[in-house]
Amino acid sequence: MKKLIVILTLLWANVSYAEQYNLYWNQVPAVCGTPDEIKRYIDDKGFEPVHISLGRVGSTPDGEPIYMITYYETKDQVLVTVDIPSATDSCILFHTYNKSKVLEKKKGI
DSSP states (O other): OHHHHHHHHHHHHHOSGGGTTTOOOOOOOOEEEOHHHHHHHHHHTTOEEEEEEEEEGGGOTTSOEEEEEEEEEOSSOEEEEEEOTTOSOEEEEEEEOOOOOOOOOOTTO
16 A cells, blocks of 8 residues: 555656646555566466556656556456556556457548
């Protein structure tokens, strides 16, 4: 729980757009462990990394990186992890099932 609070605090400090919109923080059902244990879980479930992105201070493109998000997929599942450079563990933010593609609606058709 302590690690989740640290993650949410860092994310809260990073979201400048929340001040401009009617948004609020909520509890996130994340699970954490050592990077090796998270990797073992990911490998055992057959996930492959698809996207990696950085959370930056002030939620700006040129802000200092403060966390990294990795997006993994299998045929029908999605898993997302967050890593913080100063932390000794990694967290799985979510592991979902029944992934489906949203088809883009083309104009004029």
